[in-house]
Amino acid sequence: MTALVCSWGPGPRALSCVRVLPCAWRARSLSTACAKNRAARVRVSKGDKPVTYEEAHAPHHIAHRKGWLSLHTGNLDGEDHAAERTVEDVFLRKFMLGTFPGCLADQLVLKRRANQVEICALVLRQLPAHKFYFLVGYTEALLSHFYKCPVRVHLQTVPSKVVYKHI
Numbered sequence: 001m002t003a004l005v006c007s008w009g010p011g012p013r014a015l016s017c018v019r020v021l022p023c024a025w026r027a028r029s030l031s032t033a034c035a036k037n038r039a040a041r042v043r044v045s046k047g048d049k050p051v052t053y054e055e056a057h058a059p060h061h062i063a064h065r066k067g068w069l070s071l072h073t074g075n076l077d078g079e080d081h082a083a084e085r086t087v088e089d090v091f092l093r094k095f096m097l098g099t100f101p102g103c104l105a106d107q108l109v110l111k112r113r114a115n116q117v118e119i120c121a122l123v124l125r126q127l128p129a130h131k132f133y134f135l136v137g138y139t140e141a142l143l144s145h146f147y148k149c150p151v152r153v154h155l156q157t158v159p160s161k162v163v164y165k166h167i
Helices: 082-099 129-147
Strands: 004-006 013-015 109-113 116-124 151-158
Touching: 082 109, 082 116, 082 129, 116 129, 129 151
Parallel strands: 116 151
Antiparallel strands: 004 013, 109 116
């Protein structure tokens, strides 16, 4: 193995197991820190953008102005499997988004009570009632078999997306 030599600093240094060394050194950044959090926020426009209640409030208002979208006891002190519940929540949201394509009017609310999972959703009236009944039964049966616990789906239909305010 060949050793590369870096000639920066007080004297040449031999480095092993490195093929390319740019001889970089640490430097202090002189720019100011950008402390603006923009994640999960809706940009303010001319007042023509309709937003829902969940979108209208910033993430730091959770538990003050709006509630959690996933209700379970996994985040309490000393509880195990919090990461597994988060992955399950992501799977449930994607499953419902795929099962009811273009029909969800707002975010899902997932509730875990004892050994039961409840999924609450607002759906648009784009499908006939018998198709909604089939999709609810399909979802409950498949998820109950998959998670080995009772899964209940509660739907509320609305004619159009519920607009909280315009930003």
